[in-house]
Amino acid sequence: MEAASVNQPVAARPSTSARARDLLSKYGLIALLAALPVAYGISDLINDGNLSRLGENIVAGLSNGAIWALVALGYTLVYGIIELINFAHGEVFMIGSFVGFSLYSTLGLTLATGPLGLVVGLLLTLIVAMVTCGTLNVMIERVAYRPLRNAPKLAPLITAVGFSFILQNVGVLWEGGSQRGIPDLIDAQKVLVTVVGVSVSRADLLAVAVTAPLVFLLTTFVSRSRLGKAMRATAQDPEAARLMGINVDTTISLTFLLGGLLAGAAGLIYALYQTQIWYFQGFTAGLIAFTAAVMGGIGNLRGAVLGGLIIGIIQQISDNRDPTGLGPELTPAIVFFYLVVIMVFRPQGLIGEETREAG
Amino acid sequence: MSRLPDFRESRWGKVLPAVVVVVAVALFPLFRPPLDGFMDDSILALAYVVMALGLNLVVGFAGLLDLGYVAFYAFGALATGWFASDLWSKIGSEKGVHVGVSEFAGSLPGVHLNFLLIVIGAVILTAIAGAIIGLPTLRLRGDYIAIVTLAFGEIIGRLAQSGDQISPGGYKFSNGRQSISPIDQIEIPFFNQFDSATDLRPYYWTVLAMVLVVLFVNIRLRDSRLGRAWIALREDEVAAASMGVPLVRTKLMAYAVGAAFGGISGAFLGAYLNSVNANQFQFGFSIFILAMVILGGLGSIWGTVIGAVLLAFVNNRLIPDVLNDVPSKVGLDFNVTELSFGIFGFVLVLMMVLRPEGILPERRRKLELTEGIGTGGDDTVIEARA
Numbered sequence: 001m002e003a004a005s006v007n008q009p010v011a012a013r014p015s016t017s018a019r020a021r022d023l024l025s026k027y028g029l030i031a032l033l034a035a036l037p038v039a040y041g042i043s044d045l046i047n048d049g050n051l052s053r054l055g056e057n058i059v060a061g062l063s064n065g066a067i068w069a070l071v072a073l074g075y076t077l078v079y080g081i082i083e084l085i086n087f088a089h090g091e092v093f094m095i096g097s098f099v100g101f102s103l104y105s106t107l108g109l110t111l112a113t114g115p116l117g118l119v120v121g122l123l124l125t126l127i128v129a130m131v132t133c134g135t136l137n138v139m140i141e142r143v144a145y146r147p148l149r150n151a152p153k154l155a156p157l158i159t160a161v162g163f164s165f166i167l168q169n170v171g172v173l174w175e176g177g178s179q180r181g182i183p184d185l186i187d188a189q190k191v192l193v194t195v196v197g198v199s200v201s202r203a204d205l206l207a208v209a210v211t212a213p214l215v216f217l218l219t220t221f222v223s224r225s226r227l228g229k230a231m232r233a234t235a236q237d238p239e240a241a242r243l244m245g246i247n248v249d250t251t252i253s254l255t256f257l258l259g260g261l262l263a264g265a266a267g268l269i270y271a272l273y274q275t276q277i278w279y280f281q282g283f284t285a286g287l288i289a290f291t292a293a294v295m296g297g298i299g300n301l302r303g304a305v306l307g308g309l310i311i312g313i314i315q316q317i318s319d320n321r322d323p324t325g326l327g328p329e330l331t332p333a334i335v336f337f338y339l340v341v342i343m344v345f346r347p348q349g350l351i352g353e354e355t356r357e358a359g
Numbered sequence: 360m361s362r363l364p365d366f367r368e369s370r371w372g373k374v375l376p377a378v379v380v381v382v383a384v385a386l387f388p389l390f391r392p393p394l395d396g397f398m399d400d401s402i403l404a405l406a407y408v409v410m411a412l413g414l415n416l417v418v419g420f421a422g423l424l425d426l427g428y429v430a431f432y433a434f435g436a437l438a439t440g441w442f443a444s445d446l447w448s449k450i451g452s453e454k455g456v457h458v459g460v461s462e463f464a465g466s467l468p469g470v471h472l473n474f475l476l477i478v479i480g481a482v483i484l485t486a487i488a489g490a491i492i493g494l495p496t497l498r499l500r501g502d503y504i505a506i507v508t509l510a511f512g513e514i515i516g517r518l519a520q521s522g523d524q525i526s527p528g529g530y531k532f533s534n535g536r537q538s539i540s541p542i543d544q545i546e547i548p549f550f551n552q553f554d555s556a557t558d559l560r561p562y563y564w565t566v567l568a569m570v571l572v573v574l575f576v577n578i579r580l581r582d583s584r585l586g587r588a589w590i591a592l593r594e595d596e597v598a599a600a601s602m603g604v605p606l607v608r609t610k611l612m613a614y615a616v617g618a619a620f621g622g623i624s625g626a627f628l629g630a631y632l633n634s635v636n637a638n639q640f641q642f643g644f645s646i647f648i649l650a651m652v653i654l655g656g657l658g659s660i661w662g663t664v665i666g667a668v669l670l671a672f673v674n675n676r677l678i679p680d681v682l683n684d685v686p687s688k689v690g691l692d693f694n695v696t697e698l699s700f701g702i703f704g705f706v707l708v709l710m711m712v713l714r715p716e717g718i719l720p721e722r723r724r725k726l727e728l729t730e731g732i733g734t735g736g737d738d739t740v741i742e743a744r745a
Contacts, residue, residue, distance in 0.1 A: 083502075084502070085502045085505070085506060143708075143712075144708055144711075144712070147712050148711065148712065151711075151715065152727065153501045153502060154418075154422070154424050154501075155711050155715055156711075157424065157502050157505055158424075158649070158653060158707050158711050159707060159708045159711045159712065161426070161646060161649075161704070161707060162703075162704040162705065162706070162707030162708035162711070163704065163708060164704065165643070165646060165700045165701055165703060165704025165705075165707075166701050166704040166705055166708070168700065168701065168704075169697070169698045169700065169701025169704070170701075172693075172697050172698065172701075173693055173697075173698070177697055283642070287509075287510070287513070290506065329517065329520065329521045330517060330521060332513060332517055333513070333514045333517040333518060336510035336511075336513050336514050336517075337510075337514060339506070339507075339510045340495060340507050340510050340511065340514075343495075343499065343503055343506065343507050344495040344496075344498065344499070344507070347499065347503065
């Protein structure tokens with residue numbers, strides 16, 4: 001240790017100022033994230049005398065955040081393994097919503113369908129949406145990213161943007177260019193239970209009930225299975241992984257498949273939750289989810305989930321505080337502001353490792 | 360005939376074709392009706408050329424992928440909105456502020472400046488905005504830069520869309536979802552005020568002059584110390600820094616100069632379209648301009664010009680006028696105009712996979728871009744992380 005510290009004094013013993021800066025960047029970010037809820041919590045206490053409005057925002061934020069978490073996992077998986085921002089991922093999520101809605105009529109799911117039929121039908125829809133999106137994601141990788149694997153990093157990012165526009169136009173051809181209301185199959189806004197003035201709706205429960213097992217399955221798969229080990233090895237060093245007999249291309253395809261599966265699930269939940277879909281939903285969702293992934297530390301699965309939940313809360317608070325300056329119009333600007341601040345001041349995210357990008 | 364190669368190599372041989380093209384482009388409106396669709400398309404195409412040249416400087420020369428270029432279009436157009444309309448009608452105790460404008464505009468409330476002043480204002484404004492947007496990206500590399508610039512572009516667009524609520528001291532940032540309109544017709548010293556209702560040609564010559572100035576600046580910059588620094592930066596940042604290229608200043612200059620070109624074009628488009636509409640400031644516009652640069656050839660000035668003219672005509676003429684009815688004729692129920700951005704996306708993917716160096720490639724950039732392409736497969740080693 002002594003010898004090492006002679007060679008690398010800075011690395012071995014960080015100076016006080018460096019430690020202070022690190023603390024500031026970590027807790028500064030947390031303080032910034034807490035600013036919005038705290039500010040509105042205080043204003044609620046003053047105006048209403050209780051916190052139920054903020055509580056409602058947080059519950060809705062957590063369930064919305066569960067959807068963003070699923071999409072964010074796709075970004076994080078892909079970035080972790082090939083260091084590419086899969087720009088088309090948001091559009092894959094959008095296609096998931098569209099596939100889900102199209103299956104409503106195929107399977108004869110209407111508002112009149114009984115509970116059992118609904119559960120079976122929606123499970124089937126979920127599986128089809130997931131498989132479609134997974135396959136789509138793998139195909140995108142094959143066509144647009146694999147040929148450019150050794151090209152400068154700019155190249156695959158540009159094809160990703162290109163594909164995102166192509167998929168948006170597939171959406172336009174499919175369901176038209178405007179927002180489209182779809183049947184509210186599960187009666188999404190029906191309140192299930194009210195705790196201290198905060199109500200939990202069916203949609204909230206659904207989002208958490210689908211997301212939690214999927215996230216559990218994914219983390220178990222990545223940390224326990226043989227293929228998951230191959231993924232982690234490829235993420236660490238593709239060249240060494242290849243030398244160890246891992247088929248790197250297959251592993252990358254598998255990563256895209258997993259990301260697509262999750263995006264498909266998120267797409268269906270989103271359709272059930274919001275009861276409207278449109279071709280442009282993927283763009284905003286993609287950027288929000290990417291913000292979530294960066295916030296948690298890109299490449300880090302737990303981080304993506306955490307980031308998704310936090311972003312969900314921020315977004316809900318901003319969406320629902322119309323009279324006091326914020327509103328749905330400005331929500332994306334606020335989310336993007338957080339994105340810029342995080343990328344610049346803490347590119348490794350809340351709990352992520354130092355990435356190469358952080359330089 | 361044996362003299363031809365010598366002539367090609369001589370100074371005149373290089374300049375003459377360019378002069379011939381410029382003279383032809385400058386004179387052809389004299390032989391055409393002063394008001395028609397083709398004139399309109401040409402003006403837009405030239406305005407896009409200015410913008411694409413600015414983006415090419417950032418992406419092509421300096422290698423900084425800017426996905427939020429629309430921000431500079433927005434700032435340029437907003438500058439025209441602020442300084443050539445009655446948006447700020449409160450100013451000067453409701454009589455307005457007028458500098459170098461004719462009788463009619465001089466009688467209106469709001470700020471009304473001469474177009475040259477507006478362009479100078481837009482250049483200063485966008486150059487500062489470009490440097491400010493560039494600042495946070497200095498510590499970042501590669502695709503993080505792309506996302507941060509994209510986020511900035513979106514923030515500016517959103518702010519412009521709700522700009523009627525942002526009014527410090529009663530001076531609105533923009534007109535929100537409504538457009539700022541009408542905008543003054545362009546006025547330039549020593550010329551009569553333009554009138555787009557009777558004659559589009561003055562607008563054409565104005566934007567052509569802008570293209571020539573920007574082209575000249577671009578070529579001189581490319582061959583300057585700064586231009587070489589940009590190219591060095593693009594090829595290897597670490598090597599460039601260790602050779603003494605000041606990274607911060609070089610990068611910020613790229614952002615500022617590229618942004619200023621966008622601002623010039625934005626200011627012109629605001630005046631030409633006679634309205635500044637915040638709904639135009641969308642991500643898709645950034646991609647539209649990026650597609651021009653990539654189609655023409657990243658880093659290639661002449662390629663960018665060709666790419667911009669080509670895509671401008673595809674967007675404004677081929678898609679709405681020629682292709683739009685094709686699907687309904689073969690019994691399909693959609694318009695091609697709805698799909699224009701899908702077409703540009705397709706151009707991006709196709710070019711990047713098949714011919715990443717563009718139509719008219721720059722020699723050095725071609726080497727860089729084709730290195731390692733088409734070899735991706737089972738038996739290659741991934742070097743993307745280097």
